[in-house]
Amino acid sequence: MQRILSDHLPTHVGHTVRIAGWVHRRRLLKSVAFLIIRDAAGLAQVVVTDPAVRAELEKLPEETVVEVTATVTANGTAPAGVELTDPTVRPLGPPAVPPPFDLYRPALTASLPTQLDNAPTALRHPSRSAALxxxxxxxxxxxxxxxxxDFVEVHTPKVVSSSTESGANVFALDWFGRPAYLAQSPQFYKQLMVGVFERVYEVGPVFRAEPHDTVRHLAQYTSLDAELGFVADHSDVMRVLRDTLEGMLGVVGERAAGALATLGVTAPQVPAEIPAVHFTEALTLAGAPADEPDLAPAHERTLGEWALREHGSDFLFVTGYPMAKRPFYTHPDPARPAYSNGFDLLFRGVELVTGGQRLHRHGDYLAALAARGEPVEPYAGYLDAFRHGMPPHGGFAIGLERFVARLVGAANVREVTAFPRDLHRLTP
Amino acid sequence: MQRILSDHLPTHVGHTVRIAGWVHRRRLLKSVAFLIIRDAAGLAQVVVTDPAVRAELEKLPEETVVEVTATVTANGTAPAGVELTDPTVRPLGPPAVPPPFDLYRPALTASLPTQLDNAPTALRHPSRSAALxxxxxxxxxxxxxxxxxDFVEVHTPKVVSSSTESGANVFALDWFGRPAYLAQSPQFYKQLMVGVFERVYEVGPVFRAEPHDTVRHLAQYTSLDAELGFVADHSDVMRVLRDTLEGMLGVVGERAAGALATLGVTAPQVPAEIPAVHFTEALTLAGAPADEPDLAPAHERTLGEWALREHGSDFLFVTGYPMAKRPFYTHPDPARPAYSNGFDLLFRGVELVTGGQRLHRHGDYLAALAARGEPVEPYAGYLDAFRHGMPPHGGFAIGLERFVARLVGAANVREVTAFPRDLHRLTP
Structure with a gap:
């Protein structure tokens, strides 16, 4: 008999079926026992009255993997209106050692560090698996x-001979006896691939040796990178980003509707035009001094509230960040060269995306590095490609864990990461 | 005027359009000049008769990025039946330095090392970009x-505290002062995630410090990993793999039809049932001694020829590899415990996929490590999860670059990798 998933039970009333999953919970009452089975699709209730089956069940603690063959019986008070009766229960492995927290309770009450130490079991809790x-x-x-x-997916090196963004915050490793570094971003490679495909994206791990321990930083995270050529300026990039966010939230609404319901959240609408403010205007709105070179998290929160209040938008673009605070490959605003064609996207008052137009002329790169007093040599292989014809281009990078944390209302990105890596954590 | 791509030109005959791309080739004849523009969609021919435009063109070497505004004119002898006439040509950057090989020739004649040294430009050649x-x-x-x-995509750590497969061939790095390693595979994590989602997959980089230099090994490659629970044995895994390969080749045929045509190849059919031979039978078919513990590349080639001849199949499963040659997490064949429930899939005589059923009982893991004289401690965090209820499960891993190389007939995986990493190569 083919195994079926728990969500298919309602279509099998009156028939004998086979299900399999984890012992989510047992309730051993005086005259009857209830067994809740958890599988990939959800929960199923099994009613046990046979003393022999009950005796067997008493030896199978929570999280034991079992197979249940039983009759599907309609019961208006059971989950989804059906339960399984007259079961035989066969363990598919030895009795489980229950994890150090109860997975059957509505909320995981263990502290986050305990959950992370026990990630393989903690992730089985519906609240954790729903976020994933x-x-x-x-x-x-x-x-x-x-x-x-018409973007083309690419896969780029995660080990590089020099760091992408700056010398700090890189992990060093030994590459067959040579010094090498974990890539902080696919920035250079996605730019080079614009020369091949015009439009590219990559989903992959990036590595930041962040020495500080915050609720929004990880030492490895998943970066959703896109880059496109033949742009007029950063506004073309912002339009693609806007459409991409709408696509992301659309698929979340379709494919993860059950997960959103479990988490009690709804996906926000992306406005047809995401409101945008220039950096100088953002400082004013945030009540910051006009000579601040960057936005602090408190400023971003204030701006997020403003966007929601004034535009009904969970999203806000801040454009024209000062060049001094952006990486050397950033394209300046031709009209106000102290400001950049770079932007951030705030999602509910937190920086979610960084993007912008990049330099595309070889000479501009040399000038930008010289102006910063940075040597050309570490970037030589990358810069060389710009001698061979590169179109005006730009792109963006979305931090996946931050996006999901903001979307589901998790206070810490570690709550939405299967096996986080940070200053302190290298296992499991 | 909105830019259009070259493949849209035939629908604009008689109209003025704007295209943009790279100067693929110039042919400066006596009374007329031809300019071939390359964009993401292909090539377009521009006819230049105006002496002023021609003079401009003479200053724009191959690979310069330009914008052309011109009239679309029908011409049966031109590519796709149209050409652009009466153009204005505007460079979008400085004149390009031509790369050290001609991208406009039908084949890239530079040696592979030269191509790899100049990857950002070499990849622009249609033969290289088509493979990607x-x-x-x-x-x-x-x-x-x-x-x-119903598989769920996961993202797992690429930096781990102990090696997955064995102590050899790992890259060591410094993780905030602690020793750590680049992950050789997501093996343990995908198994743990079967405990959460039952069925998971991951597409991501894996790292092997392979000290040898061959045409089929890379130090970083893209691994297509899948793992599924509640299997009877490895044959359930093989069925999913078969369907996955069919899906992969199906989408290649749909989305990359033009690329296949450029490369002059057709995607093979996946048989409804891929032929499978047991390891012992494979030795006989390959003419190898009956006590060989593994298949050598020459044996695999012979088996590939046999599968094509006898079954008309480009694919062949070899099942039941000796336990001695499989990793400790491999499930033995219950009927013949010296042989495993592990398999390889050969594609045109080369090992493409490794997979199998895994152990799922904690006690079996302890016994397997003890039998190999391996310590438990490095695997403790991973093994612990098996105390908390894991279903019978198995999975497979497809090496992306090997798959593509075999499919397009590339002799070296480096020909189908954008920026390969190996013993000698860490740039670009």
């Missing part, structure tokens, strides 16, 4: 939106 | 096939 389902759907939506716009 | 388009389509097909079968 949202994450998977968001990535699928990212790809679908860009595939539909 | 096939690669992107193959990955899209992998995901689509597994999404349709």
């Amino acid at each position: 389902r949202v994450s998977a759907a968001a990535v699928a939506g990212f790809r679908a939106a860009l595939d539909a716009r | 388009r096939v690669s992107a389509a193959a990955v899209a097909g992998f995901r689509a096939a597994l999404d349709a079968r």
Whole structure:
């Protein structure tokens, strides 16, 4: 008999079926026992009255993997209106050692560090697995939106001979006796691939040796990177980003509707035009001094509230960040060269995306590095490509874990990451 | 005027359009000049008769990025039946330095090392970019096939505290002062995630410090990993793999039809049932001694020829590899415990996929490590999860670059990898 998933039970009333999953919970009452089975699709209730089956059940603690063959019986008070009766229960492995927290309670009450120490079991809790389902759907939506716009997926090196963004915050490793570094972003490679495909994206791990321990930083996170050529300026990039976000949230709504319901959240609408304010205007709105070179998290929160209040938008673009605070490959605003054609996207008052137009002329790169007093040599292989014809281009990078955390209302990105890596954590 | 791509020109005959791209080739004849523009969609021919435009063109070497505004004119002898006449040509950057090989010739004649040294420009050649388009389509097909079968995409750590497969061939790095390693595979994590979602997949980089220099090994490659629970044995895994390959080749045929045509190849059919031979039978077919513990590349080639001759199949499963040659997490064949429930899939005589059923009982893991004289401690965090209820499960891993190389007939995996990493190569 073919195994069926728990959500198919209602279509089998009156028939004998086989299900399999984890012992989610046992309730051993005086005259009857209830067994709740958890599988990939949800929960199923099994009613046990046979003393022999009950005796067997008493030896199978929570999380034991079992197979249940039983009759599907309608019961208006049971989950989804059906329960399984007259079961035989066969363990598919030895009795489980229950994890150090109860997975059957509505909320995981263990502290976050305890959950992370026991990630393989903690992730089985519906609240944790739901966030990862949202994450998977968001990535699928990212790809679908860009595939539909003729972007080509690329896979680039994660080990590089020099650091991308700056010398700090890189992990060093030994590459067959040579010094090498984990890539902080696919920035250079996605730019080079614009020379090949015009439009590219990559979903992959990036590594930041962040020495500080915050609720929004990880030492490895999943970066959703896109880059496109033949742009007029950064506004073309912002339009693609807007459509990509809409695609991500659309697929989350379709594929992860159950997960959103489990988490009690709804996906926000992306406005047809995301409101945008220039950096100088953002400082004013945030009540910051006019000579601040960057936005602090408190400023971003204030701006997020403003966007919601004034525009009904969960999203806000801040454009024209000062050049001094952006990486050397950033394209300046031709009209106000102290400001950049770079932007951030705030999602509910937190920086979610960084993007912008990049330099595309070889000479501009040399000038930009010289102006910063940085040597050309570490970037030589990358810069060389700009001598061979590169179109005006730009792109963006979305931090997946931050996006999901903001979307589901998790206070810490670690709550929506399967096996986080940070200053302190290298296992499990 | 909105820019259009070259493949849209035939629908604009008689109209003025704007295209943009790279100067693929100039042919400066006496009374007329031909300019071939390359964009993401292909090539377009521009006819230049105006002496002023021609003079401009003489200053724009191959690979310069330009914008052309011109009239679309029908011409049966031109590519796709149209050409652009009466053009204005505007460079979008400085004149390009031509790369050290001609991208406009039908084949890239530079040696592979020269191509790899100049990857950003070499990849612009249609033969190189076509292989990467096939690669992107193959990955899209992998995901689509597994999404349709309720697999959930996961993202797992690429830095781990102990090595997955064995102590050799790992890259060591410094993780905030602690020793750590680049992950050789997501093996343990995908198994743990079967405990959460039952069925999972991951597309991501894996790292092997391979000290040898061959045409089929890379130090970083893209692994297409899948793992599924509640299997009877490895044959359930093989069925999913078969369907996944069909999905991959299906999407390659749909999305990368032009790329396949450029490369002059057709995607093979996946038989409804891929032929399978037991390892012992494979030795006989390959003419190898009966006590060989593994298949050598020459044996695999012979087996590939046999599968094509006897079954008309480009694919062949070899099942039941000796336990001694498989990793400790491999499930033995219950009927013949010296042989495993592990398999390889040969594609045109080369090992493409390794997979099998895994151990799922904690006690079996302890016994397997003890039998090999391996300590438990490095695997403790991973093994612990098996105390908390894991279903019978198995999975497989497809090496993306090998798959694409075999599919397009590339002799070296480096020909189908954008920026390969190996013993000698860490740039670009």
